Amino acid sequence: MFLSPAGGPGSQPLLLWLLLLFAAWQAGSGQLRYSVPEEAKHGTFVGRIAQDLGLQLAELVPRLFRVASRGGADLLEVNLQNGILFVNSRMDREELCGRSAECSVHLEVLVERPLQVFHVEVEVRDINDNAPVFSAKEQKLTIFESRPLGTRIPLEGAWDADVGENGRLTYNLVSNEFFVLDVTSKKDKGKFPVLILHKVLDREETPELKLLLTATDGGKPEFTGSVLLLIAVLDAxxxxxxxxxxxxxxxxxxxxxxxxxxxxxxxxxxxxxxxxxxxxxxxxxxxxxxxxxxxxxxxxxxxxxxxxxxxxxxxxxxxxxxxxxxxxxxxxxxxxxxxxxxDENDSSPEVLIKSLSIPVKEDAPLGTVIALISVSDRDSGPNGQVTCSLEPHVPFKLVSTYKNHYSLVLDSGLDRESVSGYDVVVRARDAGSPPRWASASVRVEVADVNDNAPQFAQAEYTVFVKENNAPGCHIFTVTAHDADAQENARVSYSLVERRVGGRALSSYVSVHGESGRVYALQPLDHEELEVLRVEVSARDAGAPPLGSNVTLQVFVLDENDNAPWLLARGSGGPAGAAVAASELVPRSAGAGHVVTKVRAVDLDAGYNAWLWFELQAAPAGGARCPFRVGLYTGEISTTRALDELDAPRQRLVVLVRDHGEPALTATATVLVSLVDGGQASPSWSRASVAAGASASASASASAGALGGASSLGDVNVYLGVAICAVSSLLVLTLLVWAAARWSSGAASEGACVSGPAAAAAAALVCSSAVGSWSCSQRRRQRVCSGEGPPKADLMAFSPSLPPCPMSDVNVADQFAELDHAGKVGYKVFTFKFFPNNFLCYFSNIYVTIF
Missing domain, CATH: 2.60.40.60 (Cadherins)
Incomplete structure (x- = not known):
């Protein structure tokens, strides 16, 4: 609607008031309305649509401003530079709306980011572009001459495609003396002309009349149409x-x-x-x-x-x-x-779905517009009134935006991992009796977002690998599953780097990024590293990526790759695979006299470190060899009383062998010299001194060396004191170690002692007439893997010889080391010593080895 001032200054307030009234009416109507005449040229101004919608010109392009009209015709277009709606192609009102009194073009204006939908109605005004038309150029009529005056002859009226004043016709008959023109109104059908006989006809005078009937419309300018009336006058x-x-x-x-x-x-x-x-x-x-x-x-x-x-x-x-x-x-x-x-309800509704945002991301916010839906029905009245609904129950709803126009919006959250898509069926029903139905469907796919991290089946895996493995061998495969799709589900694996014993973890193992296969890069050594804790990270390819970790506890299983180490006499340090020692034995020594003890350790574990001793070579004399070696103790003692027939110098070769497969050995050579009683200390003195020295080395500060002139009773007293002191110190050490283990935590990766010297430390050897027991601190070094303190193995054996006459010391239980392959991580000790003068009882001491 356009108003132009007409009049003096007094008309301007009235014009302003009318403009304000029009703007208020337009705002209250809920949509924009414009008007344009039909047949307007391309580029004709229609309205400032961007300004009227309250949009800034600068945001039209970024927000994808566009206009869509029903039917897909591009009659109108918007200039995105200035926001003006203009005519894009020819509009023929008669072609668009026929003879309908009202003719409008409905536009849907769409703006994204965020999505907004506006409805604009453009009225197409009729112009007088059609002239009245008669069905024929000539109309032939007959009339008898006897017809009375006032006879009415109806004529076919003209037809004008325009409406309103442009289609309102008036008729004019050329002047004649016989007929006048009258116009008869038809109910709601306009008017049609009628000839009225004004003068009696006389066929003999006027057998035929030719009259021109002209129809004129009410447009500006006027258009006219005419028809020639051929009237034949009949006589009958x-x-x-x-x-x-x-x-x-x-x-x-x-x-x-x-x-x-x-x-x-x-x-x-x-x-x-x-x-x-x-x-x-x-x-x-x-x-x-x-x-x-x-x-x-x-x-x-x-x-x-x-x-x-x-x-x-x-x-x-x-x-x-x-x-x-x-x-x-x-x-x-x-x-x-x-x-x-x-009208009858014989036309079903029609449903048209325009997809906008398909597929829909599973994290789309509620209220996201998925599609635009328009419905129509060719019937009229209640038969053409349509309502819409959704079937089946889906996480969407219909929101009415304008009459017979709806938006399909998201009503609840989506989860692609549960449902990957929905078949949304829109059903339309009219208000006729009986009602008619129609439906249309659209497939709404749910697009994946990276909302699931890769997951492992277990949080931790236990892997066993034999030591001395080949470099690059495959030790395990980790697999993580991601519930997402495509790139969001593509998982890659990597190693979580950390330090192990001063070295990078990546120097030990590697992880294949695609398959998750874990490889050992170098041979592993059980004596250096018993447990290797490997943490593998799984990450997907989403943006941002998500991930999770899994821990591999790699236990390095021991192999028999270390031969026994013989301990040097006196120093307690390692002497190698073969040692030689000299011993003096009085000829007065009786059966069971302890000559010396061969001490050895093995860096392996379990049965691979369980040693036994045997004489490999004996002196001349064959069966008369007066010496034997304890199978598990390594003590060399006499088997019988020595006599004058025994050679004064005898060479004993002791073979030390472990229980591995294949077994590894070491040899010790002992040169025994038989002397008279006054030239050597008694054998029990030598044994007592050896036991005292060994106990002193193991306890790090114990009683001093015992004198060679002590009596047998004093020896028992000192032996009982030494055994109880060592046992008490062991219990105290275990308690301190447990407290330090729990308090230090990750700090246990600190300083470590390595090297063969620490691995073969001094062993405590306690010997008596009834046997001996050995507490071997087999490994002193700490494995720098962060897995806990070093492992200590206690090996104790019952004597292989008959007990000595000393009845005041009884060994109640036999000590044996638990097999590592049978129960890794636990050692059970039971000590029961009953000397005559002392009671030492330690039962059920549990040591956890990490």
Whole structure:
């Protein structure tokens, strides 16, 4: 609507008030309305749509401002530079809306980021671009000369495609002396012209008349159309048939069956005889569509349906009927039947879905617009009123944006891992009786987002690898599963780097990034590293990536790759695979006299470190060899009393062998010199001194060396004190170690002692007449893997010789080291010593080895 001031200054306030009133009305209507004349040229200004919608010009392009019209026609377009709506292509109102009184183009304006939908209605105003048209250039009429004055002859009116004032017609008849023109109004059908006889005709004077009928529309400028009326004056019948009513109004339902009776005409003729007999027929003015849809019985005047009648095609018909008598010449009467077609609910709704945001991300916020839906129904009234619903129950809902326009929006959260897509069915139902249905479906795919981290089946795996493995061998495969899809589910693996014993973890193992296969880069050594803690990280390829970790506890299983180490006598340090020692034994020594003890350790574990001793070579004399070695103790003692026949110098070779497969050995050579009693210390003194020295070395600060002149009772006392002191120190050491283990935590990766010297530390050897026991601190070094303190193995054996006469010391239980392969990580000790003068009892001491 455009207003231009007309008048003086006093009209400006009125104009401003009208503009404000129009703006308020437009804002309250809920949509923008513009008006443009039809046939406007390309580029014709329609309105400042961006400004009216409250949008900034700078945000039109970034927010993907676009205009869509129903049907896909691009009649109107928006200039994104200035936000002006202009005419893009020719608009013919008659082509768009026919003869409808109102004609509008509905636009949907879409703006994204965030998505907004606006509805704009552009009225297409009619202009006078169509002239009135008659169905033929000439109309032939007949009239008898005997017809009385005032006789009315209906004429076919003109048709104008325009509406309103542009389609309102006026008729003008060329001036003549016989006829005048009258216009008859039809109910809701406009007007049609009628000729009225103004002067009696005389065929002999005027057998034929030619009159020009002109139709003029009400447009500016005016358009006209004309038809030539050829009127033939007949001489015959005086009375024409007459219908009961000149105009009939009839209503009928659409889709009536063929041969359904519409009505029966009733006409009369004042004449008699043959001039009274009548014939009914369609007038020449009847349109071809009427002849196609209806039949008339020329004798009875019955009008019946002849074809399918659809309200959506034609809502009314105008039937002109001629009633002609059989006189000579015949006379014709005229009547008109106005048929109004009543609508039935015979058209189903139509549903149109325009997809916008498919697929939809599973993390899309509630209210996200998925699609635009429009519905229509060709019926009218309640039969054309449509409501929409969704089937089945889906996480979406319909939001009405305008009449018969809806938005499909997200109503609840999505999870692609649960449901990857939805078949959304939109059902439309009209208000007819019975109602009619229609449906349309759209597949809404759910797009994946990276919301699931890779997951391992277990948080920790235990892996066993034999030491001395080949470099690059495969030791384990980790696998993580990601519930996402495509790139978000593509998992890569990597090693979580850390320091192990001063070295990088990546120098020990590596992880293949795609397969998750874990490889050992170098041979592993059980003596250096018993447990290797490897942490593997799994990351997906999403943005941002998600990940999780898994821990591999790699236990390095021991192999028999270390031969026994013999301990040097006196120093307690390692002496190598072979040692030689000299011992003095008095010839007065009896059976069971302890000559010396061969001490050895093995860096392996379990049975691989369980040693036994045997004589490999004996001195001459064969079965008369007076010496033997303890199978598990390594003590060399006499088997019988020495005599003068025994050689004064004897060479004993002791073979030390472990229990591995294959077994590894070491040899010790002991040179025994037999001397008289006054030249050597008693064997029990030597044994006591050895036991005292060994106990002192193991306890790090114990009692001093015992004198060689002590009595046998004193030896038992010192032996009991030493054993109890060592046992108490062991228990105290275990308690301190446990407290330090739990308090230090990760700090246990600190300083470590390595090297063969620390691995083969001094061993405590306690010997007596009834046997000996050995507490071997087999490994002193700490494995720098952060897995805990070093492992200590205690090996104790019962004597292999018959007990000495010393009855005040009893060994109740036999000590044995638990097999590492049987129960890794636990050692159980039971000490039961019952000397005559002391009681030492330690039972069920549990040591956890990490």
């Amino acid at each position: 019948n005086d009375n024409a048939p007459t219908c009961d009513s000149p105009v009939y109004e009839v209503k009928m339902l659409e889709n009536a069956a063929n041969h359904t009776l519409l009505m029966q005409l009733n006409a009369s003729d004042a004449d008699e005889g043959i001039n009274k007999e009548m014939v009914f027929s369609f007038s020449s003015l009847v349109l071809p569509i009427v002849r196609e849809k209806f039949l008339i019985n020329e004798r009875t005047g019955e009008i019946k349906v002849n074809n399918v009648i659809d309200f959506e095609e034609y809502s009314s018909f105008e039937i002109h009927v001629d009633v002609t008598d059989k006189g000579n010449p015949p006379m014709v009467g005229h009547c008109t039947i106005l048929v109004e077609i009543l």
